[in-house]
Amino acid sequence: MPKVLVSDKLSETAVQIFRDNGVDVDFLPDVGKDKEKLLEIIGQYDGLAIRSATKVTEKVIAAADNLKVVGRAGIGVDNVDIPQATAKGIIVMNTPFGNSITTAEHAISMMLALARQIPAADASTRAGKWEKSKFMGVEVTSKTLGIIGCGNIGAIVADRAQGLKMKVIAFDPFLTPERALDLGVEKVELDELLARADFISLHTPLTDATRGIISAENIAKMKKGARLINCARGGLVDEVALKEALENGKLAGAAMDVFEVEPATDNPLFDAPNLICTPHLGASTTEAQENVALQVAEQMSAYLMHGAISNALNFPSISAEEAPRIMPFVKLAEMLGSFAGQLTESGIKGVRIEFEGHVADLNTKPMVSALLTGVLKPLLGDVNMVSAPVLAKDRGMHVETVNREQQGAYENYIRLTVITERQERSVAGTVFADGKPRLIQVKGVNMEAEITPSMLYITNEDKPGFIGRLGTLLGNENINIANFNLGRVESGGDAIALINIDGELSDAQVKTIAALEGVKQAKPLHF
Incomplete structure (x- = not known):
């Protein structure tokens, strides 16, 4: 026992x-x-x-x-x-997923308290002031609620808001049109949400992509008199910029349950007007x-x-006997997913995963989970091998797998095709005898590239002199090239460069590379 x-x-x-x-x-x-x-x-x-x-x-x-x-x-x-x-x-x-309803209800409670200035009115009344005219509120009925991050909690908030007769719009790169239709929300881009929403509620994890998403620049894009609610993660909001917006009247109010530094015993927001604060109570119900x-x-x-496993964080679904054969392909799958996830900038409708050769005869379920983890992690952050399929399903992503015998030159390979609202793009890889994963094709372009911790992905016009200009620029920026991999569709058409580099690129360096003559896209990749 x-x-x-x-x-x-x-x-x-x-x-x-x-x-x-x-x-x-x-x-x-x-x-x-x-x-x-x-x-x-x-x-x-x-x-x-x-x-x-x-x-x-x-x-x-x-x-x-x-x-x-x-x-x-x-x-x-x-x-x-x-x-x-x-x-x-x-x-x-x-x-x-045990506290999703509780967190969503707290966000709705904060929104209603913000609309009617309940905490301030309570304090004033207890002080014997009876300042009825001071606390003129607004109705939420018929107002537009903008939800940033429409996953499990965001979807519950949307449902509750619709019950209050609000119009709900949502920004989430992984929210498909079909899923948005099921939820009864209108999918929009971030700039449109900022411009239209009367209330904005944050329900996205804290990742490199979402950190400071409510910045001074994005606050400037909001409707004057809008109200902000954050019951998600500290760090999503530039707290200094928010305080300034509350003080100058750009925003009519804000409700914060989370802060960049917690416990938040001393925060610049605490002196701001029209602000409601709670001490990270999102999950705090009986x-x-x-x-x-x-x-x-x-x-x-x-x-x-x-032996049943659910919500595991450290990939437990492979037995000791099969691990030596499967683990190299699990690593390859996650890297392919991460490669595609970092390059995908529009909503993902689905993915197609093809296993060919010997790998198709193995237990591919862990590989599918690993691949989905790689795809989702760049934007969702807190994703693991078990939760990834659930999160993909929540966002309406269709996952198709194909297993077949060897047909081409490689004894085995995995191909991932990401299907977005605009296009289909694929990336394929294999595992060589040394056990290391390799990329063998990107967007239909054949190339062989080792996957290393820091890489630079470039699409460019295939014209004479480009490689020289790029090499000179990287040298001038003190960026050391570990390996340089090239491929093209046809002479004079589009080409792809995958560059293994030492160290990390700064945002300024990426902008400089993107501005180079002939570059169509430049993006740093991290593995």
């Missing part, structure tokens, strides 16, 4: 779920705060169920001789050393905390008793 330690405060119902599933469980809710005690006893257990108080450090993992799974009741796993857990073969699970506790107990029991 597997044995689980519950070292944080989970509900008795969650503890009973373990027992009902045949799992022996010790409920010691205070041991997570006692580092020495945890180190002393962790070696007895097959599973560890935690919230945020227990720190699963390298030392704890080293002492956990029998541990097979760590289950986090909630989404954040900053308190778990995932690389060390992975190295030791310990599965790390979380519950990413129901949400109960839901994630029950969910993690069910997940851990299913794994320990039956």
Whole structure:
């Protein structure tokens, strides 16, 4: 009988779920705060169920001789050393969807409180001022709500807003027209959303692409008198720019549940007018905390008793026997997905994944998950091998797989075709005898390129002198070329350059390269 330690405060119902599933469980809710005690006893257990108080450090993992799974009741796993857990073969699970309704409801609550200035009116009334004329609000009925990020939580916010008779528009590069139709929202580009929305609610993860998405420049594009709600992630909003917009009247108000630095005990926004602040309460309801506790107990029991895996963060779905054959192709699949995801700038309707040769006879499900992870991660950030298919489905992405015998020169290869609203573009790769993944085709152009941590992708006109100009420019910018790979459709047509470089490119360097004569597109890639 597997044995689980519950070292944080989970509900008795969650503890009973373990027992009902045949799992022996010790409920010691205070041991997570006692580092020495945890180190002393962790070696007895097959599973560890935690919230945020227990720190699963390298030392704890080293002492956990029998541990097979760590289950986090909630989404954040900053308190778990995932690389060390992975190295030791310990599965790390979380519950990413247990607080979606709670967070969405908080956003709606913040919007309504903002519309009617409820916190300020409450404080004024309690002070005996009775300033009825001061707190003139606005209705939300018939107003336009702009949702930035229309995934699981954003979709729930859209549904609730429609119940309030609001017009809902949404910006999300992964939202397909079909999914938008199902949700009853109008899909728009970011600039249009900023210009049209009376209220803007953020529901996107914090990634390089979304950091500071509400910048001074984008605030200037908003409708005068618009109101902003952020119950997603700190760092999405330029807090200094927001304060200025509230002070000069560009925005009529803002409601913030998250901040760039937390705990937010001293923040420039706190002195701003027409601002509502809450201390990261998005997931703080009794129901949400109960839901994630029950969910993690069910997940851990299913794994320990039956081998079923859900919401794993460190790719547990390959057995030890098949890992040596599959892992190189998993790595290739994620790199192909990442390559395509970093280059795709419009909404993705679907992907087609072709497996040819020996790879088609392997377990391709982990490869599909890895590929979708690569595609989605550049914009969604918090994506893992298990959640990627769910997130793709939530966004209406159609995933097609094709398995066939070897037909061409390569013994095996994987081809990914990304289908957007505008076009279809493909990238293909293989694994050579050395076990390293290689690109063999990009957008129909044959080329062979090793995938390295830092690369530069360029499409250009195939004209004499271009390579010389590009090489000179990179040299002048002190950018060292590790490898230079070229391909073209036809003489004088479009060409592709894939350049392996040492170090990272700055935004200024990318702009300089993009402005070079003959360049049609220049984009840094990171793997």
